[in-house]
Amino acid sequence: MTGTRELIRLALRQDRVLLPAWILLITAAVTGTASAIAELYPGMTQRVALGVTIGQAPAIQALTGPVFDSASVGGLTAWRATTPATVLVALMSVFLITRHTRAEEESGRAELVGSCPVGRQALPAAALAVAMGVNLLIGLLLIVTMTALGLPGAGAIAYGLAITVTGWLFCGVAAITAQLTAHARTANGAALAVLGLAFLLRAGGDASGVEALSWASPLGWAQRVRAFAGERWWVLALAALTTALLICVAAALNARRDLGAGLLPPRRGPAQAPPYLNGPFGLAWRLQRGALLGWTLAFAVAGALFGALAQSVGEVIRGNAQLAQILERIGGAGALVDGFLATVIGLLGLVASGFAVQSVLRLHAEETSSRAEAVLAGAVPRSRWAAAHLIVAFGGPVVILATGGLAMGLVHGIRSGDPSTHLLSLAGAAWVQLPAVWVLAGLAMLLYGTQPRLVSAAWAALVVFALLGQLGEVLRLPEWVQLLSPYAHLPQVPGGPIEAAPLIWLGGLALALVGLGVAGFRRRDLA
Amino acid sequence: MPGNPAVLISGLVKSFGPARALDGLDLHVATGEVHGFLGPNGAGKTTTLRILLGLLRADSGHAELLGGNPWRDAVELHRRLAYVPGDVVLWPTLSGGEAIDLLARLRGGLDPRYRQVLIERFALDPGKKCRTYSKGNRQKVALIAALASRAELLLLDEPTAGLDPLMEAVFRGCVEEQRDEGRTVLLSSHILSEVEALCDRVSIIRAGQVVEHGTLGELRHLTRSTVTAELDRVPDHLPGVHALSVRESRITFEVEPDRLGEVLAQLTRAGVRDLICRPPTLEELFLRHYQEER
Numbered sequence: 085m086t087g088t089r090e091l092i093r094l095a096l097r098q099d100r101v102l103l104p105a106w107i108l109l110i111t112a113a114v115t116g117t118a119s120a121i122a123e124l125y126p127g128m129t130q131r132v133a134l135g136v137t138i139g140q141a142p143a144i145q146a147l148t149g150p151v152f153d154s155a156s157v158g159g160l161t162a163w164r165a166t167t168p169a170t171v172l173v174a175l176m177s178v179f180l181i182t183r184h185t186r187a188e189e190e191s192g193r194a195e196l197v198g199s200c201p202v203g204r205q206a207l208p209a210a211a212l213a214v215a216m217g218v219n220l221l222i223g224l225l226l227i228v229t230m231t232a233l234g235l236p237g238a239g240a241i242a243y244g245l246a247i248t249v250t251g252w253l254f255c256g257v258a259a260i261t262a263q264l265t266a267h268a269r270t271a272n273g274a275a276l277a278v279l280g281l282a283f284l285l286r287a288g289g290d291a292s293g294v295e296a297l298s299w300a301s302p303l304g305w306a307q308r309v310r311a312f313a314g315e316r317w318w319v320l321a322l323a324a325l326t327t328a329l330l331i332c333v334a335a336a337l338n339a340r341r342d343l344g345a346g347l348l349p350p351r352r353g354p355a356q357a358p359p360y361l362n363g364p365f366g367l368a369w370r371l372q373r374g375a376l377l378g379w380t381l382a383f384a385v386a387g388a389l390f391g392a393l394a395q396s397v398g399e400v401i402r403g404n405a406q407l408a409q410i411l412e413r414i415g416g417a418g419a420l421v422d423g424f425l426a427t428v429i430g431l432l433g434l435v436a437s438g439f440a441v442q443s444v445l446r447l448h449a450e451e452t453s454s455r456a457e458a459v460l461a462g463a464v465p466r467s468r469w470a471a472a473h474l475i476v477a478f479g480g481p482v483v484i485l486a487t488g489g490l491a492m493g494l495v496h497g498i499r500s501g502d503p504s505t506h507l508l509s510l511a512g513a514a515w516v517q518l519p520a521v522w523v524l525a526g527l528a529m530l531l532y533g534t535q536p537r538l539v540s541a542a543w544a545a546l547v548v549f550a551l552l553g554q555l556g557e558v559l560r561l562p563e564w565v566q567l568l569s570p571y572a573h574l575p576q577v578p579g580g581p582i583e584a585a586p587l588i589w590l591g592g593l594a595l596a597l598v599g600l601g602v603a604g605f606r607r608r609d610l611a
Numbered sequence: 612m613p614g615n616p617a618v619l620i621s622g623l624v625k626s627f628g629p630a631r632a633l634d635g636l637d638l639h640v641a642t643g644e645v646h647g648f649l650g651p652n653g654a655g656k657t658t659t660l661r662i663l664l665g666l667l668r669a670d671s672g673h674a675e676l677l678g679g680n681p682w683r684d685a686v687e688l689h690r691r692l693a694y695v696p697g698d699v700v701l702w703p704t705l706s707g708g709e710a711i712d713l714l715a716r717l718r719g720g721l722d723p724r725y726r727q728v729l730i731e732r733f734a735l736d737p738g739k740k741c742r743t744y745s746k747g748n749r750q751k752v753a754l755i756a757a758l759a760s761r762a763e764l765l766l767l768d769e770p771t772a773g774l775d776p777l778m779e780a781v782f783r784g785c786v787e788e789q790r791d792e793g794r795t796v797l798l799s800s801h802i803l804s805e806v807e808a809l810c811d812r813v814s815i816i817r818a819g820q821v822v823e824h825g826t827l828g829e830l831r832h833l834t835r836s837t838v839t840a841e842l843d844r845v846p847d848h849l850p851g852v853h854a855l856s857v858r859e860s861r862i863t864f865e866v867e868p869d870r871l872g873e874v875l876a877q878l879t880r881a882g883v884r885d886l887i888c889r890p891p892t893l894e895e896l897f898l899r900h901y902q903e904e905r
Contacts (some may be wrong), residue, residue: 102848267703353706356738361709371702454700458753461664461694462717463685594860610666 087202095184103218105177109224110169110247113551115229118446119163119560122157122233131155131339138163142397142420143427146291146390147554148341149211149298149307158235158312159178168554171283172342172547173251177215178275181258184211186269190563208338212331239312242320246309249323253302254279256330263337266346273378277458280382280435287431288389291395291424294563302326302528311402335467338598364464368472371450373441377482379439383432383484387491390428394492395499418528424581431569432488433517434550438483440525441542443477448532448539451611459547466606474529474598487516519590520570526597532600538609593599615678616762617642617795617867618663623672623821625658625819635672636817640797640812645790647810649738649897656799657697657809664694676766678739690719693757697769697799699749703779707752708737714756726759732736732781746773758785765789765796771805783809803893811895822900827893834891834899838874843882849874850858 094195096103125131135154138144148167153159164549185208188194194207203209227244232235254275261274286304289297298304309319341347360366397420450456459469493510497503528542549569556566566572570593573586618640625633633655640646641762650656661667663676663770665685668857674681679688701710709729716720730737733751741749755766765786771779786796786809800806806813814824823830835853841861849855851870856863866874878886 109661309670317788318794336805346841348672350740351710352738353740355708357705357712357716358707361705361713364717367713369856370705374704454696454698457661457666457703458695458714460666460685461689461692462714463686463690470789545677607668607883611663 085203085205085207087200087206088209088213089190091197091202091206092213093598095214096209099180099214102389107218107225109547110172110176110263111171111225112171113555114161114165114226115233116234116559118157118161118230118233121160121164124560125157125160127223131157131160131609133162135551141423142239142291143424145285146424147427147431149286149290149304152310152371153313153331156312158210158230158239161230161235162239162307162311162313164555166246166307167303168551169247169280170250173247174254174279174303174329177219177251177254177271178258178279180218181211181255182216182262182275184273185259186262186265188335189267190268194343205335205338208334212255212259216252217249219251219255220272222251224352236312237546242309242315242317245320246306246311246529249320249327251329253330256327256334259334260330260337261267261339264347266344266350273375276384277378280320280386284386284389286593288393292393336342341580361371364459364469364472365475367459368476370477372446372473372480375439375442376483379480379484380388382487384491386432387488388495391492391495391496392499394421396476397421419579426495426513426576426579427509428492429489429517429577430571430574432485432514432575433521434546434553436485436517437521437524437546439484440477440481440521441528441546443473443480444528444532445539445542446524447473448536451536454588460610467602470529470602470605474525477525478522480570481518482515485514485517485521486511488499507537516574516582516587519587519594520574522594523570523590526594526601528600530597530604531601533603533605534608614673615642616640616799618797619675619678620659621673623659623662624670625662625856626670627665632819633669634804636819637821638814640700640795640822642795643790643793644811645786645798645809647806647813648797648805648816649806650800651815651901652818654816656816657768658689659816660694660799661764662764664689670693682768691762692764692871693718693760693767693816694766695750695753695757695761695768697772700753701744701749703740703742705740705741706738707735707744709747710741711737712751712754713757714753715760718760721756721759722761725761729755729759729785732785733778747775747778750774751778754782758789762793765794768799768898769801770798771802779805798904800849803897807893809870815897817900830867830893830896831890834896835867836871836891837863837865837889839887840878840879840883843884846877846881851876
């Protein structure tokens with residue numbers, strides 16, 4: 085562990101902009117929600133009414149989780165702000181840990197550090213110290229701000245610590261995935277797959293009322309701490325113990341392996357290139373096919389799970405005579421199932437945009453690593469090289485959304501006894517998300533082509549659009565602010581009418597952004 | 612197109628923010644020659660090559676490559692040239708053999724037999740993943756891809772960095788073969804012995820400008836030779852010599868080339884028993900430029 089303190093200082097110096105940005109974003113999202121709820125639902129009757137509405141809408145619970153106490157402002161805040169906050173701290177933790185462990189090894193910097201009097205465990209230890217420290221700081225800030233807003237102290241402490249330990253748990257997950265593979269990209273991918281699975285289990289469990297599913301997910305634990313609703317402190321200990329266990333596994337793996345090596349020994353490759361590897365298109369396919377396959381599988385699993393749950397969403401309500409009555413007025417169980425499916429598909433669209441942005445930014449990674457130089461020194465026009473990666477970025481979401489939609493339609497169709505209709509209608513509904521996904525890809529390309537230093541803004545935009553969709557209505561943000569998000573313009577399908585106009589102009593906007601990006605890229609110096 | 616220069620640059624300027632990387636650079640590389648592009652780190656060698664590749668756009672000045680405009684005609688020109696960067700970065704998941712084929716196919720294919728010959732000569736294992744290669748092995752991958760493509764013009768940016776002396780010798784043999792086959796090579800380097808051994812003509816770059824250019828013979832002409840002589844008696848006065856040192860009957864001095872005949876005549880009169888006259892090495896030339904102007 086020698087040298088850990090110096091490495092911590094180095095990490096803090098490297099992330100002196102990134103860390104405050106994460107801390108600010110997460111605390112602001114939660115505090116904003118709490119103060120908005122206090123302002124918009126000042127009376128207890130209003131709050132209880134809101135709670136009843138949520139109770140009838142499994143689609144909402146899939147996104148946010150259950151309401152444990154709708155009578156208090158704290159209870160509603162915990163209901164609304166837990167999922168966004170836990171997902172954000174989990175993302176932050178995964179990126180931070182990978183960035184300071186595996187990415188350092190892959191770049192060779194860890195070798196230089198390792199040649200100094202620095203212990204074998206110092207690199208992961210420093211990364212964990214920084215990431216867990218930041219999670220603790222976020223938790224403490226949440227406790228302070230929530231108490232300052234006048235919420236009960238015990239609830240604030242439970243809520244803040246629930247966010248902290250969820251972040252910690254994902255620090256542990258990422259510490260392990262960073263040990264498994266030799267590449268930072270794969271390490272991030274594996275940790276994010278765990279996060280995605282955790283989200284799916286919780287969303288499925290909360291929407292269908294199958295408690296065991298929610299308990300299988302660390303994101304579900306954060307809610308089941310029941311902040312402001314009869315706190316269950318032992319759940320915090322459960323998460324903390326799991327974290328400790330994960331860290332022990334990571335440390336054991338780290339002590340056993342060579343620097344720079346993954347769990348699997350490097351395989352040999354062919355001595356000659358296959359015929360398809362003959363230009364930028366073959367290369368882009370080769371570089372991105374693994375990611376595309378992973379995303380497609382993940383979407384197939386997610387689609388199948390949500391498809392399996394859709395029917396239960398209707399059944400939960402049907403069992404309750406009083407709710408069923410209310411339900412008939414809003415369009416029957418069918419409308420409820422459609423609403424659930426539309427919400428889930430909207431979520432899939434947001435997540436698929438992650439693939440699109442990542443895929444466009446592959447251009448940036450290739451350029452900054454000088455590998456683009458090797459390609460462009462060949463007889464390859466810049467526009468063709470960019471087009472190769474853009475085809476994956478634009479075509480990939482077509483494939484993964486179709487897969488998600490088909491899987492959802494197939495399973496839901498089998499359960500509801502009408503596979504043929506649902507299969508195609510849900511695949512089509514998933515495709516309706518494409519224009520907004522493409523706008524994000526276009527935005528990434530515009531940034532890369534014209535302002536390559538600001539490419540991370542594409543990720544920031546995705547997070548902001550996601551938060552607008554999640555919190556915009558609760559915070560009662562002005563409509564024009566909510567409409568800044570391309571996802572806000574998409575028709576709600578299934579259930580709603582498909583309007584062509586927004587799809588066409590979003591698609592046109594995406595094309596224009598890409599066009600401007602490519603034009604800028606052809607004009608500028610290469611890094 | 613014999614006679615036409617392969618590279619013709621005049622008054623090239625490129626700034627990165629306030630830093631002026633190229634400050635009116637002139638460079639002339641004739642077709643069929645091996646041209647040494649010599650300068651220390653940060654002098655502007657790589658920037659020049661990247662402008663020639665159309666990766667950067669010059670602020671002002673004129674640059675011509677194989678008769679075309681390097682920015683506008685980049686793709687057409689790249690079919691006729693091969694480039695080896697100073698720091699080769701490859702795709703970690705591709706094997707070395709795949710990277711060679713890919714790089715060569717990007718510029719229009721390679722000679723498969725020569726590829727095999729080069730792989731054997733450079734003792735490269737093409738089945739290993741690029742991630743597992745050392746710096747020298749990555750350099751070999753780029754060199755093999757460039758040489759096997761049999762391009763008209765080779766742009767090599769410090770190509771031997773990371774190669775061991777054995778492999779450096781292999782590299783020199785390959786460059787000589789390329790020259791014998793009539794190809795043009797622009798070899799950027801700060802390793803003087805390499806340039807001295809390989810290059811027909813040399814341009815020395817300093818702070819974004821070419822400060823000296825010509826054949827090695829011409830460049831040597833610009834500076835002093837070192838003479839050591841064993842004499843019967845040491846003359847009182849030797850006009851035109853510098854850094855004279857006398858130890859008993861043995862004298863050592865430097866002399867300008869145009870005074871050499873006159874000085875030798877004086878030495879003969881003093882009775883020469885032994886004489887060594889050494890032309891300046893490139894290193895001396897180089898150091899003189901950099902020390903004087905520092």
